[in-house]
Amino acid sequence: MEVYLDNNATTKVDPEVFKAMEPFFCHIYGNPNSLHKFGAGTHPKMVEALNYLYEGINAADADDIIITANATESINTVIKGIWIDKILNGNKNHIITSEVEHPAVTATCRFLESQGVNVTYLPVDENGTLDASLIKEHIKEETALVSIMWANNETGKIFPIKEIGAICKEAGVAFHTDATQAIGKIRVDVQACNVNYLSFSAHKFHGPKGVGGTYVQKGFELTPLLHGGEQMGGHRAGTVDVASMVGMGLAMKLATSEIALAYEENHVKKLRDKLENAILEIPETIVIGGKENRTPNTTLISFRGVEGESMLWDMNQKTIGASTGSACASEDLEANPVMNAFGSDSELAHTGVRFSLSRFNTEEEIDYAITVIKNAVNRLRNISSSYAYTPKDHVSQL
Incomplete structure:
Protein backbone atom coordinates (compact mmCIF):
# COMPACT_ATOMS: atom_id res chain seq x y z
CA MET A 1 0.00 0.00 0.00
CA THR A 10 2.38 19.35 -2.25
CA THR A 11 -0.97 17.74 -2.99
CA LYS A 12 -2.30 15.56 -5.78
CA VAL A 13 -4.28 17.42 -8.40
CA ASP A 14 -7.99 16.84 -7.91
CA PRO A 15 -9.21 14.78 -10.91
CA GLU A 16 -11.99 17.32 -11.47
CA VAL A 17 -9.36 20.07 -11.68
CA PHE A 18 -7.24 18.09 -14.14
CA LYS A 19 -10.28 17.52 -16.34
CA ALA A 20 -11.03 21.25 -16.39
CA MET A 21 -7.44 22.05 -17.44
CA GLU A 22 -7.17 19.59 -20.34
CA PRO A 23 -8.90 21.65 -23.08
CA PHE A 24 -6.38 24.48 -22.66
CA PHE A 25 -3.41 22.45 -23.86
CA CYS A 26 -4.54 21.35 -27.32
CA HIS A 27 -7.95 22.88 -28.05
CA ILE A 28 -8.33 26.32 -26.41
CA TYR A 29 -4.66 27.22 -26.66
CA GLY A 30 -4.55 30.82 -27.89
CA ASN A 31 -2.51 33.51 -26.19
CA PRO A 32 -5.05 35.37 -24.02
CA ASN A 33 -3.49 38.70 -25.03
CA SER A 34 -4.07 38.08 -28.74
CA LEU A 35 -6.99 39.83 -30.43
CA HIS A 36 -8.14 36.91 -32.57
CA LYS A 37 -10.78 34.39 -31.55
CA PHE A 38 -8.18 31.83 -30.45
CA GLY A 39 -6.97 34.19 -27.74
CA ALA A 40 -10.39 35.56 -26.90
CA GLY A 41 -11.67 32.01 -26.45
CA THR A 42 -9.66 31.72 -23.24
CA HIS A 43 -11.24 34.75 -21.57
CA PRO A 44 -14.50 33.32 -20.17
CA LYS A 45 -12.75 30.60 -18.18
CA MET A 46 -10.04 33.01 -17.01
CA VAL A 47 -12.70 35.37 -15.67
CA GLU A 48 -14.46 32.47 -14.01
CA ALA A 49 -11.19 31.33 -12.41
CA LEU A 50 -10.50 34.81 -11.04
CA ASN A 51 -14.00 34.96 -9.59
CA TYR A 52 -13.40 31.65 -7.82
CA LEU A 53 -10.16 33.03 -6.36
CA TYR A 54 -11.88 36.19 -5.14
CA GLU A 55 -14.69 34.20 -3.54
CA GLY A 56 -12.28 31.73 -1.93
CA ILE A 57 -10.57 34.40 0.17
CA ASN A 58 -13.51 36.87 0.26
CA ALA A 59 -11.72 39.57 -1.70
CA ALA A 60 -13.69 42.66 -2.73
CA ASP A 61 -14.47 43.39 -6.37
CA ALA A 62 -12.12 46.37 -6.45
CA ASP A 63 -9.14 44.39 -5.13
CA ASP A 64 -6.54 42.69 -7.31
CA ILE A 65 -5.39 39.08 -7.51
CA ILE A 66 -2.21 38.76 -9.54
CA ILE A 67 -1.49 35.34 -11.03
CA THR A 68 2.09 34.25 -10.29
CA ALA A 69 4.19 31.10 -10.66
CA ASN A 70 3.96 30.14 -6.98
CA ALA A 71 3.74 31.47 -3.44
CA THR A 72 7.48 32.17 -3.40
CA GLU A 73 7.09 34.62 -6.27
CA SER A 74 4.02 36.10 -4.59
CA ILE A 75 5.92 36.65 -1.34
CA ASN A 76 8.86 38.22 -3.17
CA THR A 77 6.44 40.42 -5.11
CA VAL A 78 5.04 41.86 -1.89
CA ILE A 79 8.16 42.19 0.25
CA LYS A 80 10.42 43.50 -2.51
CA GLY A 81 7.64 45.73 -3.79
CA ILE A 82 7.37 47.28 -0.33
CA TRP A 83 11.16 47.63 -0.30
CA ILE A 84 11.08 49.59 -3.56
CA ASP A 85 8.03 51.70 -2.78
CA LYS A 86 8.32 52.39 0.94
CA ILE A 87 12.03 52.00 1.67
CA LEU A 88 14.09 52.89 -1.40
CA ASN A 89 11.59 55.51 -2.54
CA GLY A 90 10.12 56.43 0.83
CA ASN A 91 11.01 57.16 4.42
CA LYS A 92 10.42 53.70 5.90
CA ASN A 93 13.22 51.23 6.74
CA HIS A 94 11.74 48.55 8.99
CA ILE A 95 9.93 45.24 8.49
CA ILE A 96 8.42 42.96 11.14
CA THR A 97 8.11 39.20 10.68
CA SER A 98 8.41 36.07 12.85
CA GLU A 99 11.14 33.54 13.55
CA VAL A 100 9.11 30.67 12.09
CA GLU A 101 8.19 31.94 8.63
CA HIS A 102 8.61 29.90 5.46
CA PRO A 103 12.09 30.29 3.88
CA ALA A 104 10.54 32.38 1.09
CA VAL A 105 9.82 35.09 3.66
CA THR A 106 12.93 34.62 5.79
CA ALA A 107 15.38 34.52 2.87
CA THR A 108 13.80 37.59 1.29
CA CYS A 109 14.06 39.49 4.57
CA ARG A 110 17.69 38.40 4.96
CA PHE A 111 18.38 39.77 1.49
CA LEU A 112 16.78 43.08 2.42
CA GLU A 113 18.91 43.19 5.57
CA SER A 114 21.98 42.95 3.32
CA GLN A 115 20.64 46.07 1.61
CA GLY A 116 20.40 47.98 4.87
CA VAL A 117 16.81 47.27 5.87
CA ASN A 118 16.07 46.72 9.57
CA VAL A 119 14.10 43.51 10.16
CA THR A 120 12.58 42.43 13.47
CA TYR A 121 12.05 38.66 13.87
CA LEU A 122 9.45 38.10 16.57
CA PRO A 123 9.77 34.98 18.75
CA VAL A 124 7.10 32.36 19.42
CA ASP A 125 6.61 30.59 22.74
CA GLU A 126 7.21 26.90 23.47
CA ASN A 127 3.84 26.07 21.90
CA GLY A 128 4.66 27.93 18.71
CA THR A 129 2.20 30.72 19.55
CA LEU A 130 2.87 34.29 18.51
CA ASP A 131 1.61 36.94 20.92
CA ALA A 132 -0.10 39.56 18.76
CA SER A 133 0.76 42.25 21.30
CA LEU A 134 4.40 41.91 20.23
CA ILE A 135 3.43 43.38 16.88
CA LYS A 136 2.07 46.48 18.57
CA GLU A 137 5.17 46.78 20.76
CA HIS A 138 7.56 46.68 17.80
CA ILE A 139 5.72 48.84 15.27
CA LYS A 140 7.39 52.21 14.93
CA GLU A 141 7.31 55.21 12.62
CA GLU A 142 9.77 53.56 10.23
CA THR A 143 7.81 50.28 9.90
CA ALA A 144 6.88 49.63 6.27
CA LEU A 145 5.39 46.13 6.51
CA VAL A 146 4.33 43.38 8.87
CA SER A 147 4.54 39.89 7.32
CA ILE A 148 3.20 37.00 9.41
CA MET A 149 2.11 33.59 8.10
CA TRP A 150 -1.52 32.49 8.53
CA ALA A 151 -0.59 28.90 9.45
CA ASN A 152 2.79 27.31 10.00
CA ASN A 153 3.91 24.85 7.33
CA GLU A 154 5.53 22.43 9.79
CA THR A 155 3.29 22.37 12.85
CA GLY A 156 0.02 23.66 11.42
CA LYS A 157 -0.16 26.28 14.20
CA ILE A 158 -2.63 29.04 13.32
CA PHE A 159 -1.51 32.60 13.96
CA PRO A 160 -3.75 35.42 15.30
CA ILE A 161 -4.22 37.02 11.89
CA LYS A 162 -7.39 38.91 12.76
CA GLU A 163 -5.74 40.52 15.79
CA ILE A 164 -2.59 41.36 13.84
CA GLY A 165 -4.62 42.85 11.00
CA ALA A 166 -6.49 45.10 13.43
CA ILE A 167 -3.23 46.25 15.03
CA CYS A 168 -1.68 47.05 11.65
CA LYS A 169 -4.77 48.90 10.46
CA GLU A 170 -4.82 51.05 13.58
CA ALA A 171 -1.11 51.82 13.18
CA GLY A 172 -1.39 52.51 9.44
CA VAL A 173 1.12 49.79 8.56
CA ALA A 174 0.71 47.42 5.60
CA PHE A 175 0.02 43.80 6.53
CA HIS A 176 1.00 40.77 4.44
CA THR A 177 0.23 37.15 5.28
CA ASP A 178 1.53 33.97 3.69
CA ALA A 179 -1.68 31.90 3.54
CA THR A 180 -0.14 29.01 1.62
CA GLN A 181 -0.83 26.46 4.38
CA ALA A 182 -4.20 27.88 5.40
CA ILE A 183 -6.30 27.96 2.24
CA GLY A 184 -8.38 24.81 1.91
CA LYS A 185 -7.83 23.84 5.54
CA ILE A 186 -9.46 26.70 7.44
CA ARG A 187 -11.57 29.72 6.49
CA VAL A 188 -9.48 32.55 5.01
CA ASP A 189 -11.21 35.94 4.87
CA VAL A 190 -9.08 38.93 3.89
CA GLN A 191 -11.80 41.49 4.60
CA ALA A 192 -12.65 40.22 8.07
CA CYS A 193 -8.96 40.14 9.00
CA ASN A 194 -7.87 43.47 7.47
CA VAL A 195 -5.29 41.82 5.23
CA ASN A 196 -3.65 44.09 2.64
CA TYR A 197 -1.51 41.49 0.86
CA LEU A 198 -1.84 37.70 0.78
CA SER A 199 0.20 34.98 -0.93
CA PHE A 200 -0.86 31.47 -1.93
CA SER A 201 0.05 28.54 -4.16
CA ALA A 202 -2.37 26.23 -6.00
CA HIS A 203 -0.49 22.99 -5.43
CA LYS A 204 -1.17 23.17 -1.69
CA PHE A 205 -4.95 22.80 -2.20
CA HIS A 206 -5.11 20.16 -4.95
CA GLY A 207 -4.40 22.48 -7.85
CA PRO A 208 -1.49 22.27 -10.32
CA LYS A 209 2.13 23.09 -9.54
CA GLY A 210 3.67 26.19 -11.06
CA VAL A 211 0.88 28.67 -10.37
CA GLY A 212 -0.01 30.87 -7.40
CA GLY A 213 -1.49 34.21 -6.55
CA THR A 214 -0.89 37.55 -4.86
CA TYR A 215 -3.88 39.32 -3.34
CA VAL A 216 -3.50 43.10 -3.28
CA GLN A 217 -6.14 45.19 -1.53
CA LYS A 218 -7.34 48.27 -3.37
CA GLY A 219 -5.15 51.23 -2.44
CA PHE A 220 -2.09 49.08 -1.69
CA GLU A 221 -0.52 48.90 -5.14
CA LEU A 222 3.02 47.58 -5.62
CA THR A 223 5.86 48.10 -8.06
CA PRO A 224 5.89 44.86 -10.12
CA LEU A 225 8.54 42.23 -9.51
CA LEU A 226 8.53 41.30 -13.22
CA HIS A 227 8.53 43.96 -15.94
CA GLY A 228 7.75 43.40 -19.61
CA GLY A 229 4.33 43.16 -21.22
CA GLU A 230 1.04 44.47 -19.90
CA GLN A 231 -0.34 41.15 -18.64
CA MET A 232 -2.24 41.19 -15.35
CA GLY A 233 -2.94 44.89 -15.85
CA GLY A 234 0.79 45.59 -15.85
CA HIS A 235 1.24 44.08 -12.39
CA ARG A 236 3.06 40.93 -13.54
CA ALA A 237 4.58 40.62 -17.02
CA GLY A 238 4.61 37.35 -18.92
CA THR A 239 2.07 35.26 -20.83
CA VAL A 240 -0.45 33.77 -18.44
CA ASP A 241 -0.55 29.97 -18.13
CA VAL A 242 -4.26 29.70 -18.84
CA ALA A 243 -4.56 25.99 -18.07
CA SER A 244 -2.95 26.41 -14.67
CA MET A 245 -4.96 29.52 -13.89
CA VAL A 246 -8.19 27.67 -14.70
CA GLY A 247 -7.03 24.72 -12.58
CA MET A 248 -6.13 26.95 -9.64
CA GLY A 249 -9.49 28.70 -9.78
CA LEU A 250 -11.48 25.48 -9.70
CA ALA A 251 -9.21 24.01 -7.02
CA MET A 252 -9.88 27.10 -4.90
CA LYS A 253 -13.62 26.74 -5.40
CA LEU A 254 -13.57 23.07 -4.40
CA ALA A 255 -11.22 23.52 -1.43
CA THR A 256 -12.94 26.52 0.14
CA SER A 257 -16.55 25.38 -0.13
Whole structure:
Protein backbone atom coordinates (compact mmCIF):
# COMPACT_ATOMS: atom_id res chain seq x y z
CA MET A 1 0.00 0.00 0.00
CA GLU A 2 1.22 3.51 -0.84
CA VAL A 3 0.36 6.22 1.70
CA TYR A 4 1.06 9.89 1.02
CA LEU A 5 1.28 11.95 4.22
CA ASP A 6 3.25 14.92 2.91
CA ASN A 7 0.44 17.18 1.74
CA ASN A 8 1.99 20.32 3.19
CA ALA A 9 4.78 19.83 0.65
CA THR A 10 2.38 19.35 -2.25
CA THR A 11 -0.97 17.74 -2.99
CA LYS A 12 -2.30 15.56 -5.78
CA VAL A 13 -4.28 17.42 -8.40
CA ASP A 14 -7.99 16.84 -7.91
CA PRO A 15 -9.21 14.78 -10.91
CA GLU A 16 -11.99 17.32 -11.47
CA VAL A 17 -9.36 20.07 -11.68
CA PHE A 18 -7.24 18.09 -14.14
CA LYS A 19 -10.28 17.52 -16.34
CA ALA A 20 -11.03 21.25 -16.39
CA MET A 21 -7.44 22.05 -17.44
CA GLU A 22 -7.17 19.59 -20.34
CA PRO A 23 -8.90 21.65 -23.08
CA PHE A 24 -6.38 24.48 -22.66
CA PHE A 25 -3.41 22.45 -23.86
CA CYS A 26 -4.54 21.35 -27.32
CA HIS A 27 -7.95 22.88 -28.05
CA ILE A 28 -8.33 26.32 -26.41
CA TYR A 29 -4.66 27.22 -26.66
CA GLY A 30 -4.55 30.82 -27.89
CA ASN A 31 -2.51 33.51 -26.19
CA PRO A 32 -5.05 35.37 -24.02
CA ASN A 33 -3.49 38.70 -25.03
CA SER A 34 -4.07 38.08 -28.74
CA LEU A 35 -6.99 39.83 -30.43
CA HIS A 36 -8.14 36.91 -32.57
CA LYS A 37 -10.78 34.39 -31.55
CA PHE A 38 -8.18 31.83 -30.45
CA GLY A 39 -6.97 34.19 -27.74
CA ALA A 40 -10.39 35.56 -26.90
CA GLY A 41 -11.67 32.01 -26.45
CA THR A 42 -9.66 31.72 -23.24
CA HIS A 43 -11.24 34.75 -21.57
CA PRO A 44 -14.50 33.32 -20.17
CA LYS A 45 -12.75 30.60 -18.18
CA MET A 46 -10.04 33.01 -17.01
CA VAL A 47 -12.70 35.37 -15.67
CA GLU A 48 -14.46 32.47 -14.01
CA ALA A 49 -11.19 31.33 -12.41
CA LEU A 50 -10.50 34.81 -11.04
CA ASN A 51 -14.00 34.96 -9.59
CA TYR A 52 -13.40 31.65 -7.82
CA LEU A 53 -10.16 33.03 -6.36
CA TYR A 54 -11.88 36.19 -5.14
CA GLU A 55 -14.69 34.20 -3.54
CA GLY A 56 -12.28 31.73 -1.93
CA ILE A 57 -10.57 34.40 0.17
CA ASN A 58 -13.51 36.87 0.26
CA ALA A 59 -11.72 39.57 -1.70
CA ALA A 60 -13.69 42.66 -2.73
CA ASP A 61 -14.47 43.39 -6.37
CA ALA A 62 -12.12 46.37 -6.45
CA ASP A 63 -9.14 44.39 -5.13
CA ASP A 64 -6.54 42.69 -7.31
CA ILE A 65 -5.39 39.08 -7.51
CA ILE A 66 -2.21 38.76 -9.54
CA ILE A 67 -1.49 35.34 -11.03
CA THR A 68 2.09 34.25 -10.29
CA ALA A 69 4.19 31.10 -10.66
CA ASN A 70 3.96 30.14 -6.98
CA ALA A 71 3.74 31.47 -3.44
CA THR A 72 7.48 32.17 -3.40
CA GLU A 73 7.09 34.62 -6.27
CA SER A 74 4.02 36.10 -4.59
CA ILE A 75 5.92 36.65 -1.34
CA ASN A 76 8.86 38.22 -3.17
CA THR A 77 6.44 40.42 -5.11
CA VAL A 78 5.04 41.86 -1.89
CA ILE A 79 8.16 42.19 0.25
CA LYS A 80 10.42 43.50 -2.51
CA GLY A 81 7.64 45.73 -3.79
CA ILE A 82 7.37 47.28 -0.33
CA TRP A 83 11.16 47.63 -0.30
CA ILE A 84 11.08 49.59 -3.56
CA ASP A 85 8.03 51.70 -2.78
CA LYS A 86 8.32 52.39 0.94
CA ILE A 87 12.03 52.00 1.67
CA LEU A 88 14.09 52.89 -1.40
CA ASN A 89 11.59 55.51 -2.54
CA GLY A 90 10.12 56.43 0.83
CA ASN A 91 11.01 57.16 4.42
CA LYS A 92 10.42 53.70 5.90
CA ASN A 93 13.22 51.23 6.74
CA HIS A 94 11.74 48.55 8.99
CA ILE A 95 9.93 45.24 8.49
CA ILE A 96 8.42 42.96 11.14
CA THR A 97 8.11 39.20 10.68
CA SER A 98 8.41 36.07 12.85
CA GLU A 99 11.14 33.54 13.55
CA VAL A 100 9.11 30.67 12.09
CA GLU A 101 8.19 31.94 8.63
CA HIS A 102 8.61 29.90 5.46
CA PRO A 103 12.09 30.29 3.88
CA ALA A 104 10.54 32.38 1.09
CA VAL A 105 9.82 35.09 3.66
CA THR A 106 12.93 34.62 5.79
CA ALA A 107 15.38 34.52 2.87
CA THR A 108 13.80 37.59 1.29
CA CYS A 109 14.06 39.49 4.57
CA ARG A 110 17.69 38.40 4.96
CA PHE A 111 18.38 39.77 1.49
CA LEU A 112 16.78 43.08 2.42
CA GLU A 113 18.91 43.19 5.57
CA SER A 114 21.98 42.95 3.32
CA GLN A 115 20.64 46.07 1.61
CA GLY A 116 20.40 47.98 4.87
CA VAL A 117 16.81 47.27 5.87
CA ASN A 118 16.07 46.72 9.57
CA VAL A 119 14.10 43.51 10.16
CA THR A 120 12.58 42.43 13.47
CA TYR A 121 12.05 38.66 13.87
CA LEU A 122 9.45 38.10 16.57
CA PRO A 123 9.77 34.98 18.75
CA VAL A 124 7.10 32.36 19.42
CA ASP A 125 6.61 30.59 22.74
CA GLU A 126 7.21 26.90 23.47
CA ASN A 127 3.84 26.07 21.90
CA GLY A 128 4.66 27.93 18.71
CA THR A 129 2.20 30.72 19.55
CA LEU A 130 2.87 34.29 18.51
CA ASP A 131 1.61 36.94 20.92
CA ALA A 132 -0.10 39.56 18.76
CA SER A 133 0.76 42.25 21.30
CA LEU A 134 4.40 41.91 20.23
CA ILE A 135 3.43 43.38 16.88
CA LYS A 136 2.07 46.48 18.57
CA GLU A 137 5.17 46.78 20.76
CA HIS A 138 7.56 46.68 17.80
CA ILE A 139 5.72 48.84 15.27
CA LYS A 140 7.39 52.21 14.93
CA GLU A 141 7.31 55.21 12.62
CA GLU A 142 9.77 53.56 10.23
CA THR A 143 7.81 50.28 9.90
CA ALA A 144 6.88 49.63 6.27
CA LEU A 145 5.39 46.13 6.51
CA VAL A 146 4.33 43.38 8.87
CA SER A 147 4.54 39.89 7.32
CA ILE A 148 3.20 37.00 9.41
CA MET A 149 2.11 33.59 8.10
CA TRP A 150 -1.52 32.49 8.53
CA ALA A 151 -0.59 28.90 9.45
CA ASN A 152 2.79 27.31 10.00
CA ASN A 153 3.91 24.85 7.33
CA GLU A 154 5.53 22.43 9.79
CA THR A 155 3.29 22.37 12.85
CA GLY A 156 0.02 23.66 11.42
CA LYS A 157 -0.16 26.28 14.20
CA ILE A 158 -2.63 29.04 13.32
CA PHE A 159 -1.51 32.60 13.96
CA PRO A 160 -3.75 35.42 15.30
CA ILE A 161 -4.22 37.02 11.89
CA LYS A 162 -7.39 38.91 12.76
CA GLU A 163 -5.74 40.52 15.79
CA ILE A 164 -2.59 41.36 13.84
CA GLY A 165 -4.62 42.85 11.00
CA ALA A 166 -6.49 45.10 13.43
CA ILE A 167 -3.23 46.25 15.03
CA CYS A 168 -1.68 47.05 11.65
CA LYS A 169 -4.77 48.90 10.46
CA GLU A 170 -4.82 51.05 13.58
CA ALA A 171 -1.11 51.82 13.18
CA GLY A 172 -1.39 52.51 9.44
CA VAL A 173 1.12 49.79 8.56
CA ALA A 174 0.71 47.42 5.60
CA PHE A 175 0.02 43.80 6.53
CA HIS A 176 1.00 40.77 4.44
CA THR A 177 0.23 37.15 5.28
CA ASP A 178 1.53 33.97 3.69
CA ALA A 179 -1.68 31.90 3.54
CA THR A 180 -0.14 29.01 1.62
CA GLN A 181 -0.83 26.46 4.38
CA ALA A 182 -4.20 27.88 5.40
CA ILE A 183 -6.30 27.96 2.24
CA GLY A 184 -8.38 24.81 1.91
CA LYS A 185 -7.83 23.84 5.54
CA ILE A 186 -9.46 26.70 7.44
CA ARG A 187 -11.57 29.72 6.49
CA VAL A 188 -9.48 32.55 5.01
CA ASP A 189 -11.21 35.94 4.87
CA VAL A 190 -9.08 38.93 3.89
CA GLN A 191 -11.80 41.49 4.60
CA ALA A 192 -12.65 40.22 8.07
CA CYS A 193 -8.96 40.14 9.00
CA ASN A 194 -7.87 43.47 7.47
CA VAL A 195 -5.29 41.82 5.23
CA ASN A 196 -3.65 44.09 2.64
CA TYR A 197 -1.51 41.49 0.86
CA LEU A 198 -1.84 37.70 0.78
CA SER A 199 0.20 34.98 -0.93
CA PHE A 200 -0.86 31.47 -1.93
CA SER A 201 0.05 28.54 -4.16
CA ALA A 202 -2.37 26.23 -6.00
CA HIS A 203 -0.49 22.99 -5.43
CA LYS A 204 -1.17 23.17 -1.69
CA PHE A 205 -4.95 22.80 -2.20
CA HIS A 206 -5.11 20.16 -4.95
CA GLY A 207 -4.40 22.48 -7.85
CA PRO A 208 -1.49 22.27 -10.32
CA LYS A 209 2.13 23.09 -9.54
CA GLY A 210 3.67 26.19 -11.06
CA VAL A 211 0.88 28.67 -10.37
CA GLY A 212 -0.01 30.87 -7.40
CA GLY A 213 -1.49 34.21 -6.55
CA THR A 214 -0.89 37.55 -4.86
CA TYR A 215 -3.88 39.32 -3.34
CA VAL A 216 -3.50 43.10 -3.28
CA GLN A 217 -6.14 45.19 -1.53
CA LYS A 218 -7.34 48.27 -3.37
CA GLY A 219 -5.15 51.23 -2.44
CA PHE A 220 -2.09 49.08 -1.69
CA GLU A 221 -0.52 48.90 -5.14
CA LEU A 222 3.02 47.58 -5.62
CA THR A 223 5.86 48.10 -8.06
CA PRO A 224 5.89 44.86 -10.12
CA LEU A 225 8.54 42.23 -9.51
CA LEU A 226 8.53 41.30 -13.22
CA HIS A 227 8.53 43.96 -15.94
CA GLY A 228 7.75 43.40 -19.61
CA GLY A 229 4.33 43.16 -21.22
CA GLU A 230 1.04 44.47 -19.90
CA GLN A 231 -0.34 41.15 -18.64
CA MET A 232 -2.24 41.19 -15.35
CA GLY A 233 -2.94 44.89 -15.85
CA GLY A 234 0.79 45.59 -15.85
CA HIS A 235 1.24 44.08 -12.39
CA ARG A 236 3.06 40.93 -13.54
CA ALA A 237 4.58 40.62 -17.02
CA GLY A 238 4.61 37.35 -18.92
CA THR A 239 2.07 35.26 -20.83
CA VAL A 240 -0.45 33.77 -18.44
CA ASP A 241 -0.55 29.97 -18.13
CA VAL A 242 -4.26 29.70 -18.84
CA ALA A 243 -4.56 25.99 -18.07
CA SER A 244 -2.95 26.41 -14.67
CA MET A 245 -4.96 29.52 -13.89
CA VAL A 246 -8.19 27.67 -14.70
CA GLY A 247 -7.03 24.72 -12.58
CA MET A 248 -6.13 26.95 -9.64
CA GLY A 249 -9.49 28.70 -9.78
CA LEU A 250 -11.48 25.48 -9.70
CA ALA A 251 -9.21 24.01 -7.02
CA MET A 252 -9.88 27.10 -4.90
CA LYS A 253 -13.62 26.74 -5.40
CA LEU A 254 -13.57 23.07 -4.40
CA ALA A 255 -11.22 23.52 -1.43
CA THR A 256 -12.94 26.52 0.14
CA SER A 257 -16.55 25.38 -0.13
CA GLU A 258 -18.46 24.93 3.11
CA ILE A 259 -18.63 21.19 2.44
CA ALA A 260 -14.87 20.91 1.88
CA LEU A 261 -13.92 22.91 4.97
CA ALA A 262 -16.35 20.90 7.10
CA TYR A 263 -14.77 17.71 5.75
CA GLU A 264 -11.33 19.00 6.76
CA GLU A 265 -12.50 19.88 10.25
CA ASN A 266 -14.31 16.60 10.80
CA HIS A 267 -13.01 13.73 8.67
CA VAL A 268 -9.41 14.82 7.98
CA LYS A 269 -8.91 15.97 11.56
CA LYS A 270 -10.30 12.65 12.83
CA LEU A 271 -7.75 10.72 10.75
CA ARG A 272 -4.93 13.06 11.86
CA ASP A 273 -5.89 12.57 15.51
CA LYS A 274 -6.08 8.79 15.10
CA LEU A 275 -2.57 8.75 13.64
CA GLU A 276 -1.23 11.15 16.24
CA ASN A 277 -2.78 9.39 19.25
CA ALA A 278 -1.47 6.02 18.10
CA ILE A 279 2.04 7.44 17.69
CA LEU A 280 1.87 8.99 21.16
CA GLU A 281 1.42 5.49 22.57
CA ILE A 282 5.11 5.04 21.74
CA PRO A 283 7.25 6.08 24.72
CA GLU A 284 9.08 9.41 24.46
CA THR A 285 7.17 10.88 21.56
CA ILE A 286 6.22 14.53 21.52
CA VAL A 287 3.81 16.66 19.51
CA ILE A 288 5.88 19.74 18.77
CA GLY A 289 3.83 22.80 19.62
CA GLY A 290 1.06 20.83 21.31
CA LYS A 291 -2.36 19.89 20.01
CA GLU A 292 -4.24 23.18 20.20
CA ASN A 293 -4.99 25.78 17.53
CA ARG A 294 -3.75 23.88 14.48
CA THR A 295 -4.90 23.24 10.95
CA PRO A 296 -6.86 19.96 10.88
CA ASN A 297 -4.40 18.00 8.79
CA THR A 298 -0.95 18.56 10.34
CA THR A 299 1.14 17.16 13.15
CA LEU A 300 4.88 17.49 13.79
CA ILE A 301 6.07 14.67 16.04
CA SER A 302 9.45 14.09 17.63
CA PHE A 303 10.68 10.55 18.30
CA ARG A 304 13.40 10.88 20.93
CA GLY A 305 16.48 8.94 19.97
CA VAL A 306 15.50 8.60 16.31
CA GLU A 307 16.85 10.87 13.58
CA GLY A 308 14.07 12.28 11.43
CA GLU A 309 15.89 11.30 8.22
CA SER A 310 16.19 7.71 9.45
CA MET A 311 12.46 7.57 10.08
CA LEU A 312 11.77 8.87 6.59
CA TRP A 313 14.04 6.20 5.12
CA ASP A 314 12.30 3.38 6.97
CA MET A 315 8.83 4.69 6.07
CA ASN A 316 9.83 5.16 2.45
CA GLN A 317 10.86 1.51 2.27
CA LYS A 318 7.24 0.72 3.16
CA THR A 319 5.93 3.29 0.61
CA ILE A 320 4.86 5.95 3.11
CA GLY A 321 5.69 9.57 2.33
CA ALA A 322 6.23 12.16 5.07
CA SER A 323 8.86 14.84 5.68
CA THR A 324 11.12 16.42 8.25
CA GLY A 325 9.72 19.89 7.60
CA SER A 326 9.42 22.36 4.74
CA ALA A 327 9.89 20.76 1.32
CA CYS A 328 11.84 23.87 0.30
CA ALA A 329 14.50 23.01 2.90
CA SER A 330 14.41 19.21 2.62
CA GLU A 331 18.06 18.95 1.54
CA ASP A 332 19.24 20.91 4.57
CA LEU A 333 20.23 18.49 7.34
CA GLU A 334 20.78 21.20 9.95
CA ALA A 335 18.62 21.25 13.06
CA ASN A 336 15.02 22.18 12.31
CA PRO A 337 14.85 26.00 12.75
CA VAL A 338 11.15 25.92 13.66
CA MET A 339 11.78 23.41 16.44
CA ASN A 340 14.71 25.54 17.60
CA ALA A 341 12.41 28.56 17.70
CA PHE A 342 9.99 26.57 19.86
CA GLY A 343 12.80 25.97 22.36
CA SER A 344 13.41 22.28 21.58
CA ASP A 345 16.74 20.92 22.77
CA SER A 346 19.45 20.17 20.19
CA GLU A 347 18.67 16.44 20.15
CA LEU A 348 14.93 16.87 19.57
CA ALA A 349 15.55 19.43 16.83
CA HIS A 350 16.83 16.59 14.62
CA THR A 351 14.02 14.14 15.37
CA GLY A 352 10.87 15.82 14.08
CA VAL A 353 8.73 14.18 11.41
CA ARG A 354 5.83 16.04 9.83
CA PHE A 355 2.70 14.15 8.84
CA SER A 356 0.23 16.16 6.75
CA LEU A 357 -3.00 14.63 5.48
CA SER A 358 -5.51 15.55 2.78
CA ARG A 359 -9.10 14.82 1.89
CA PHE A 360 -7.87 11.93 -0.26
CA ASN A 361 -6.42 9.95 2.68
CA THR A 362 -8.38 6.96 4.00
CA GLU A 363 -8.66 5.23 7.37
CA GLU A 364 -7.14 2.10 5.88
CA GLU A 365 -4.05 4.11 4.94
CA ILE A 366 -3.76 5.53 8.45
CA ASP A 367 -4.01 2.04 9.99
CA TYR A 368 -1.19 0.85 7.74
CA ALA A 369 0.93 3.92 8.54
CA ILE A 370 0.53 3.38 12.29
CA THR A 371 1.87 -0.17 12.04
CA VAL A 372 4.82 0.89 9.90
CA ILE A 373 5.73 3.85 12.13
CA LYS A 374 5.67 1.81 15.33
CA ASN A 375 7.85 -0.89 13.78
CA ALA A 376 10.28 1.71 12.43
CA VAL A 377 10.71 3.44 15.79
CA ASN A 378 11.27 0.11 17.52
CA ARG A 379 13.87 -0.98 14.96
CA LEU A 380 15.77 2.31 14.93
CA ARG A 381 15.90 2.58 18.70
CA ASN A 382 17.10 -0.99 19.03
CA ILE A 383 20.09 -0.35 16.78
CA SER A 384 20.89 3.04 18.31
CA SER A 385 24.12 3.24 20.27
CA SER A 386 22.99 6.30 22.22
CA TYR A 387 19.29 5.82 22.95
CA ALA A 388 18.21 4.48 26.31
CA TYR A 389 14.55 4.67 27.41
CA THR A 390 13.90 6.17 30.83
CA PRO A 391 10.17 5.79 31.66
CA LYS A 392 10.00 8.82 33.97
CA ASP A 393 11.10 11.07 31.11
CA HIS A 394 8.19 10.09 28.87
CA VAL A 395 5.88 12.93 27.92
CA SER A 396 3.09 12.90 25.35
CA GLN A 397 3.22 16.52 24.22
CA LEU A 398 4.81 19.88 24.90
